[in-house]
Amino acid sequence: MLSIFDRGAPPPAPAPFNLAHHVLTSGAPEPDKIALAILDLSRAERWSYARLEQAVRGTATGLLDAGLAPGDRVLMRLGNDVSFPIAYLGAIAAGLVPVPTSALLTEGETARILSDLAPRAILRAEGVACPTTDIPTFSSADMTRWRDLPPAAYHMGDPDRLAYIVYTSGTSGAPRAVCHAHRAIWARRMMIDGWYGLGPSDRLLHAGAFNWTFTLGTGLMDPWTMGATALIPAPGVRHDQLALLMKRHEATIFAAAPGVYRNLLKSTLPPMPKLRHGLSAGEKLSPAIRSRWTEATGTEIHEAYGMSECSTFISQAPDAPSPPETLGRPQPGRRVAILGPDGPVPRGEPGEIAVHQSDPGMMLRYHDQPEETAQRFRDGWFLTGDRGIMGDGDTITYLGRGDDMMNAGGVRVSPIEVESALSRFPGITEIGATDIEVKDGVRVIAAFYTGPEPLDPEALARFAEAHLARYKQPRLYIHLDTLPKNPNGKLLRRDLARHYRPPSS
Numbered sequence: 372m373l374s375i376f377d378r379g380a381p382p383p384a385p386a387p388f389n390l391a392h393h394v395l396t397s398g399a400p401e402p403d404k405i406a407l408a409i410l411d412l413s414r415a416e417r418w419s420y421a422r423l424e425q426a427v428r429g430t431a432t433g434l435l436d437a438g439l440a441p442g443d444r445v446l447m448r449l450g451n452d453v454s455f456p457i458a459y460l461g462a463i464a465a466g467l468v469p470v471p472t473s474a475l476l477t478e479g480e481t482a483r484i485l486s487d488l489a490p491r492a493i494l495r496a497e498g499v500a501c502p503t504t505d506i507p508t509f510s511s512a513d514m515t516r517w518r519d520l521p522p523a524a525y526h527m528g529d530p531d532r533l534a535y536i537v538y539t540s541g542t543s544g545a546p547r548a549v550c551h552a553h554r555a556i557w558a559r560r561m562m563i564d565g566w567y568g569l570g571p572s573d574r575l576l577h578a579g580a581f582n583w584t585f586t587l588g589t590g591l592m593d594p595w596t597m598g599a600t601a602l603i604p605a606p607g608v609r610h611d612q613l614a615l616l617m618k619r620h621e622a623t624i625f626a627a628a629p630g631v632y633r634n635l636l637k638s639t640l641p642p643m644p645k646l647r648h649g650l651s652a653g654e655k656l657s658p659a660i661r662s663r664w665t666e667a668t669g670t671e672i673h674e675a676y677g678m679s680e681c682s683t684f685i686s687q688a689p690d691a692p693s694p695p696e697t698l699g700r701p702q703p704g705r706r707v708a709i710l711g712p713d714g715p716v717p718r719g720e721p722g723e724i725a726v727h728q729s730d731p732g733m734m735l736r737y738h739d740q741p742e743e744t745a746q747r748f749r750d751g752w753f754l755t756g757d758r759g760i761m762g763d764g765d766t767i768t769y770l771g772r773g774d775d776m777m778n779a780g781g782v783r784v785s786p787i788e789v790e791s792a793l794s795r796f797p798g799i800t801e802i803g804a805t806d807i808e809v810k811d812g813v814r815v816i817a818a819f820y821t822g823p824e825p826l827d828p829e830a831l832a833r834f835a836e837a838h839l840a841r842y843k844q845p846r847l848y849i850h851l852d853t854l855p856k857n858p859n860g861k862l863l864r865r866d867l868a869r870h871y872r873p874p875s876s
Contacts, residue, residue, distance in 0.1 A: 372718045374709035374761035377727075381704040384557035384731060387527035390534045391431075391464035393556050395424045398571060398598025406595055409453065410576075410616045411605040418453070423595075426518035428525075430461025433517025434492070437507065441466030441526050443491040444536070446484065446506075450474050450496040451580040451606045454514050456591050458494050461517070463534055463553075466526030470536045470548075474499045474582050475840040480546075484538065487548060488738065530554040536738060537584055539679035540776065540785040548738035549679050558732030559593055559682065565702030566675045566686035567650065569597050569624065574645075576602035576617055578610070578627035585653060585781065588682060589626050610634035617643045626650040628781040632660050632672065633812055640667050648673055648689055653781020655769060657812030661695055674699060676724075676769065678755060678783075680734040680747070684726050685767055697766040698759070705730060708752060709761045721770055724759045725752035775864040777806040779816055779842045786864055789816065789845065792838040796831060798822045803854050804845060807868045817847040819867045825850040847871070 400406070402421035409416040418426075439445065445462050447469055449455045455471070462469035470488060472481070478500045485504060493508040495501050501508075534553040538546045563569050567589075577590025581603060594601040602620055604613060610631055617625060618641050627635075629651055649664065649672040656674050664672055676698040677683030684707060687699035701707035706727035708715045716722040726733070728751055736744045747754055758770040777784045786804040794802050802820040809815055818831070828848045835844040855866035 372763070373715040374718050374720070374722065375715050376701040376705065376707045376761070376765050378703060380706070380729065381558070381561060381731065384530035384554040386530055388530035388553050388557070389464065389466075389525045389527050390553040390556045391427060391460040392525040392527070393553075394460065394592050394595050395420070395427065397596050400571065400598035404598070405600050407453070407591070407601045407603065408620065409603050409605050410620055411608055412612060412615065415620070416453075416605075420595075420598075423457075425522060426457045427460045427464055428522030429518045429520040430457055430514065431465035431523035431526075432520040433513070434462060434465050434467060435523060436520070437492065437509065439465070439467055439491055442468065442533070444468045444470055444488055446488065446490040446493045447471045447582075448474070448481065448493060448495040448499045448501045449511075449582055450499055451582055452496075453581065454494075454496065454511060455581040456587060457518065458514055459535070459587065464525050465523055466528070468533055468535060470538075471582065471584065471587065472538060473840055473842070475842060476500060477838060477840060478502050479838060480840060483546075484548075488536070528553075530557065531735075533735060537679055540783050540788065546785075546788070547740060547743065550735040550738050552735050554731045555682070556592060556596065558730060559588065559596070561702040561704045561732075562589075562593065562675070562683060562686070563597065564688065564690070565704075566673060566683060566688050566699075567593065567624065568648065568673075568689035569593065569599060571598040573597070573599040573623045574602055574621055575599060575624040575626060576604075576613070576620070576622040578604060578613055578625070578631045580606070584679070585626075585628070589650065589652070611638045614638075614640045614643060617646060621645040623647050624650060626652075628653040629656045629660060629812060630780055632664055633657075636660065636663050636667060643668060643670075646670055650675065652677065652683060654778045654814070658695060660812055676757075676767075680753065681726050681730055681732050684730065684732070685724075693764075693766045697762070697768045700765045700767070707767070709759055709767070710749070710752060710754070714750065718761050718763055721758055721760050723773055724755045724757045724767065725749075726755070727751060728753050775805065777804065777816055778814060779806065782842050784816065784843050789818065789835075789839065789843055793818055793820070793831070793835060793845075795838075796826070796834050798824070798826050801854050801862075803862050803864055803867050805864045805867045807847070807871050809847075809873065815846040816844070817849060817867070817871060818845040819849045819851050819854060819870060821851055821854060 407418040579586035673687040675683040675686035709722040789804040
């Protein structure tokens with residue numbers, strides 16, 4: 372039996388279609404129902420569905436009144452507040468193409484995006500890095516004012532047309548701009564039962580910041596699509612305060628990266644009687660964290676696997692238990708395979724995890740990179756670069772990356788990008804970067820370098836801070852006499868980790 376999961380495709384997205392319209396109207400909640408609550412220990416800022424839709428459609432009017440037209444790209448340089456999802460949906464409602472980016476990117480990293488995409492406008496919050504440019508730039512004050520403008524009509528059209536662009540690290544070292552269609556939100560319906568177990572009465576608390584794509588999708592767009600309530604911690608809320616917020620605000624589902632669960636479990640958790648289960652994605656969940664969470668809360672954590680090009684498509688689910696050491700099963704409606712050089716391998720044999728290019732959540736392309744786009748597809752399958760095994764029960768076990776990509780707190784980072792930035796530091800002859808496990812379930816980026824003598828780690832850290840977003844910066848700098856290489860002189864990044872010696876050894 373071959374390693375293929377194919378149980379039928381979902382119905383196509385209706386036409387005409389608009390992603391923002393689908394998010395804000397498909398759940399059909401009461402206008403006064405709370406769509407969003409932003410929580411801290413002393414208060415909650417609440418947004419009803421009516422207020423949220425007014426802000427989104429008012430923002431669409433503001434963008435159009437500023438001279439933008441459907442199809443124009445809009446770069447988002449915004450912080451961790453409600454402006455982020457409102458601007459994102461407002462742009463899409465108007466038929467524009469938002470490009471959400473991490474607020475942690477440096478000015479230099481942002482300049483490369485400007486050169487790559489040539490956006491027609493920039494939405495920028497105070498204090499978020501962005502180079503000086505002649506591109507029209509709108510402030511937080513502008514965006515706040517737009518919310519009360521007369522609502523624009525949703526720009527309806529072909530569900531296959533471009534809706535938004537997100538950036539992901541590329542194996543070449545240059546971040547890739549992933550272009551997604553409006554239909555991508557339609558495909559996320561397969562996660563509702565295949566991962567979340569989400570319904571209109573749920574209150575989903577996501578631990579991430581507004582300006583993280585994991586939060587944007589799982590924490591906001593999907594609950595709103597179902598007419599549920601999204602709960603987001605306010606800036607400054609610590610991980611050890613999240614459990615109390617879940618209890619006070621009766622969260623029924625909790626979503627977070629594995630590192631957040633790890634931090635929560637450092638303290639004694641209060642009873643959370645309304646909580647049904649947790650969700651985890653971004654990096655592999657440690658079995659120890661999973662078992663400790665279940666022991667502490669009496670609930671399970673359901674894990675999911677995916678990537679920027681297709682979001683999540685393999686997951687565990689409340690009504691579809693799978694062995695905890697596996698990623699879970701392909702979600703109903705997905706077509707997934709484990710591939711070898713000649714196509715799908717027999718069940719039980721390792722290969723590369725692939726999802727079919729017909730998936731409605733599949734990206735349209737990498738922006739302006741036709742060759743790289745073509746390289747990721749083979750015989751109708753999108754190649755993830757991750758290796759796995761499919762068992763007889765359709766469960767998939769993760770075997771790790773097939774390349775050298777690193778995982779920094781749930782975000783994939785190219786080692787070449789880190790190496791290129793740090794190679795300019797005086798005193799470094801050669802450098803190699805990889806992620807290493809420093810304790811159970813904790814991985815950090817480490818830079819291994821050669822040079823005449825060991826360098827000051829603090830000086831290296833300051834240099835990295837000036838040239839790389841925080842999540843790309845190494846946490847360890849290790850001097851070696853030589854870097855491991857193959858007979859042809861190619862760096863063996865996977866061998867770097869064996870040169871790490873924990874402080875206690």
